[in-house]
Amino acid sequence: MSDGSDLFEQQRANRRGTRWLVLGFVLFFGWLGFGGDFVFHEMTRQAPAGDYHHVFPWCTIGMVIVSIAAVAYAWTTGPRKVLWSTGARRLEEPSTPEEKQLANVVEEMAIASGLPVPEVYLVGDPDPNAFATGWSEEASAIVVTEGLLRICSRDELQAVIGHEMGHIKNLDVRMMTLLAALVGAVALIHDGASRILSNGSDTSLLSTSRSSSSSSRSSDEKGGGVGVIVVIVAALWILSFLFAPLITRLMALAVSRKREFLADAMSAQFTRNPGALAHALEKIDDADAPTVSIRGAVAHLCIADPLGRPVNGRRGFFADIFGTHPPIEERVERLREMAYEGGPAAQPAPAG
């Protein structure tokens, strides 16, 4: 029946992961700032006594403040931003039988999982997909595309919603929403900073470092050595700055695969019907077209990869690192085993 240890472990891992993510984020930006401080320090060290000596780590503190502000902003607006970026509309009063059925199914899965009923949102995309976002069991939302409503039977819809409730119960949504929000924030910072760097390139860093290394060459031998260190640190700093968005994305990918398997298992536990989720996944996979409403940072929150990337269709070590979702056939296999339905191609999906 219920493997409580998996659930508690995952919740603890998510809480820990969220704390480490915030800490890592702030420290990383602090490191970038420190790089700037070090460069300025080296540049101004040779300056005559009356001029400015860069001693106080302004850059480090500045970057730490910026990153803390980014985290605070992501924390308070994360779910709203995620919902807004997909163009989702809230389902307050169901107007069609399909919407009423969706509202009922969400309530049913809330009961089965022992959680409060989350907010329900709809995205007008013909491609079937679903995701969950939010901070906690009490403050979460489930988003469903209209394509999903059209394609799935009641049982299959129930299974997909069960999967999303699993993510909410695990607190996966907290970790993944924070990641999505931070990736967005980093991209913004990176864009802004790139603009500053490119605009200032005539007057700023590069020319002053050139002048400082020439001045250090004109003094003793020791000064030459320092000049090399300055250039190396500056290069490292610039490299890490360029890679910051990439690193954040890699972190986003690394957390996703195992969670999907666990959420699948929790859906089976809630509905007691693993076959329904298997059929739903196959239908979603067959639909094949990318979900255009759901963009990059939110992709790892979805039940199936909305961008239809090939890496998510493969197994193996490399795919495990870079894939956001396990391959659908592996998920279907595991679900079929739960349902005692045997091997992968055991049964064709039933109509309707």
Add this chain to the structure above:
Amino acid sequence: MAPILVLVVVLGAAGIWFVSAYNRLVGLKNQVANGWKQIDVQLKRRHDLIPNLVETVKGAMTFERGTLEAVIAARNQAIGVVRGGGGAAVPSAGEVRQLVAAENQLSGALGKLFAVVEAYPQLKATGNAAALQEELASTENKIAFARQLYNDQATSYNTAQQQFPTNMVAGMAGAAPAELWEITDAAEREVPKVNLAAT
């Protein structure tokens, strides 16, 4: 000196374990009580929907008086079952069995009614009936899931009480095994016979 220190550490660790085991049992017990209340919420919802259902089908199903009356009678009986005094109490075995009997009887009567409704196409044609059917199907699902959750929680609670070493704390925590929502009457396990030979 050293043996006393070891004793203190051991006693301290045992004390901490005792407190956490006690608290865990209390937490599980409250979950079970809450799960039971959730079932009650869904059952009441069903009770409230039934008059509406009966009104909707009464006009079209003039020859099915018996079936309708069975539903109404079962509903009234189910409402009449005395619920516990509320609070954070796990329901007693007697209370559970009584409620299970009454509600299962209502489920049976409703099942027969649904099967009979299938024979009246004019009922299904009206949009009202389709919406009502979805409501009823959803209500039955919710009751089923609430029972499922309660059974899962009661099982966890019972298991924790029986496992060593938590079972040593169970008595002090006032933990008693919770009754699961089960089918106790063998007759209810029979598949209901649906007579499709009707007009």
